[in-house]
Amino acid sequence: MVLTAGIISYGCNSKPDNLNQKVVPSEVALIEHTAALSEAEGMQLLETHCFACHSPKSVSHDEMLAPPLAGIKHRYKTLYPDRNTFISRMTAYISKPSEENAVMRGPVRRFGLMPPTTLEEEKIRELTAFIYDNSLPAPKWFPKHFEEKHGEKWN
Ligand code: HEC
Numbered sequence: 001m002v003l004t005a006g007i008i009s010y011g012c013n014s015k016p017d018n019l020n021q022k023v024v025p026s027e028v029a030l031i032e033h034t035a036a037l038s039e040a041e042g043m044q045l046l047e048t049h050c051f052a053c054h055s056p057k058s059v060s061h062d063e064m065l066a067p068p069l070a071g072i073k074h075r076y077k078t079l080y081p082d083r084n085t086f087i088s089r090m091t092a093y094i095s096k097p098s099e100e101n102a103v104m105r106g107p108v109r110r111f112g113l114m115p116p117t118t119l120e121e122e123k124i125r126e127l128t129a130f131i132y133d134n135s136l137p138a139p140k141w142f143p144k145h146f147e148e149k150h151g152e153k154w155n
Contacts, residue, residue: 016089017100019079023088031084034125042130049117049127056137061145066114067107070138071146073131075103083132090128095121 023031037045046069051057053066080086093101097114117124143154 016079016103018089018092023084027088028084031087031125031129034087034122034129036133037126037130039134042127042134045119045123045127045130046136049119053114056139058139058141060141064139066111067104068138068142069131070136071142072104073136074146077132079103083129086132087125087128090131091121091124094119094124094128 046054050069054069054072055064056068056070058064058068076086076090080089089101089103094114094117096116099105099108099113102108102113119127138154146154
């Protein structure tokens with residue numbers, strides 16, 4: 001039974017309700033057949049569908065509209081180091097954002113829940129695989145913020 005969700009919370013992080021759920025075999029098969037996007041395709045999708053809010057060009061922590069994707073990726077990788085699980089969880093969140101499954105509840109309180117994207121599920125999966133496999137640009141202020149919050153170097 002999960003009693004800790006919502007009680008243990010440090011910084012802007014928390015443990016999502018689906019933390020220990022296994023990825024079902026049918027989804028593993030889908031993930032393993034997901035097409036690899038080129039760097040140009042992946043960055044284009046991010047620019048068009050994500051960076052309006054998750055901008056790597058935001059000038060400060062106070063002025064961003066949503067947390068930087070590079071930081072979100074770091075949090076997902078910490079919780080879900082396994083590639084299939086990472087892709088499954090991030091795809092599910094982007095298709096249907098929910099507070100229970102958010103890995104960071106501070107931003108949900110600060111900005112409200114992310115609106116669901118218009119991308120189709122297969123595209124989202126291609127994009128989350130791209131996010132897992134590639135390094136993402138972070139705003140200039142972010143490494144310092146990360147180091148202050150986590151007491152460890154960014155990258
Ligand atoms: C209209 C603004 C907006 C757009 C566009 C947007 N997001 Fe978000 N996103 C947010 C906000 C605000 C949050 C923080 C609140 C939350 O977690 O729901 C967030 C949170 C997230 C999270 C972390 C959720 C968690 O587990 O805590 C992920 C992953 C994410 N976005 C990915 C994406 C990706 C990938 C795209 C592009 C396909 C995208 N977002 C497009 C506003 C947006």
